[in-house]
Amino acid sequence: MQTEASFKHLIQIFIGPRAQSYLKFIEQQGGQNSSLSWAGLICGPYWLLYRKMYRYFFLFFAVGFLISMLALIIGVPDKVLIGLALIPNIILAGIGKRLYSDFAVQKTKAYMQQPKYSEQVFAEEGGVNWGLPLLLVFIQSVVMIMLSLPFIQFSPL
Numbered sequence: 001m002q003t004e005a006s007f008k009h010l011i012q013i014f015i016g017p018r019a020q021s022y023l024k025f026i027e028q029q030g031g032q033n034s035s036l037s038w039a040g041l042i043c044g045p046y047w048l049l050y051r052k053m054y055r056y057f058f059l060f061f062a063v064g065f066l067i068s069m070l071a072l073i074i075g076v077p078d079k080v081l082i083g084l085a086l087i088p089n090i091i092l093a094g095i096g097k098r099l100y101s102d103f104a105v106q107k108t109k110a111y112m113q114q115p116k117y118s119e120q121v122f123a124e125e126g127g128v129n130w131g132l133p134l135l136l137v138f139i140q141s142v143v144m145i146m147l148s149l150p151f152i153q154f155s156p157l
Contacts, residue, residue, distance in 0.1 A: 003112070010108045013119055014126030026101050026149050040096025044089035046133040051100055052126065 011026070012019040023033055039047045045064075059062035062084075071081060092099075104126065111122050 007108060007112065010111060010119070010122070011104055014104050014108055014111075014121045016123070016127035021105065022097070022101050025097055026105060029098070029101065035097045037093055037096030037100075040092030040094075041089055042093055047092060047096065049132040049136065050128055050130065051103075051113065052129050053100065053103055056099065056103075060092075064088055145147075 008023065009022060015022050028151075031101075043050070045057050045060045047055075047061065067084060068081070071084060076084075107126065115122075
């Protein structure tokens with residue numbers, strides 16, 4: 001019973017904000033395999049960065065990049081490209097909560113088997129990160145502004 005209590009404590013530390021919602025989902029996961037992730041639907045892959053799931057973000061990014069390049073090479077109409085851009089959000093809406101809960105459980109079990117560092121460092125490994133999603137939005141905004149202003153010449157000198 002001690003391990004169950006320490007597991008819940010560690011998972012709360014790892015998840016940080018909204019830990020109760022994810023704990024409830026993890027406990028109910030036996031009967032309920034999916035749940036709508038509003039953050040995944042609204043924010044899409046940015047939510048993966050916010051929750052520090054970097055591998056999943058780069059997987060979504062690489063697949064999305066390849067699909068969009070292929071669509072541009074083939075000559076897919078703009079309306080279809082906009083629809084293609086929404087696919088990651090729809091996927092994350094369906095599997096986002098399960099994906100993050102599995103990620104948190106995996107990290108917590110690994111920490112319980114071999115605690116290499118303090119709980120404070122474990123909490124910093126989990127939780128949320130506002131910096132990377134905001135940085136990515138800023139970079140993408142700057143690039144879009146630069147590409148949409150053809151009359152301004154961007155040159156090194």
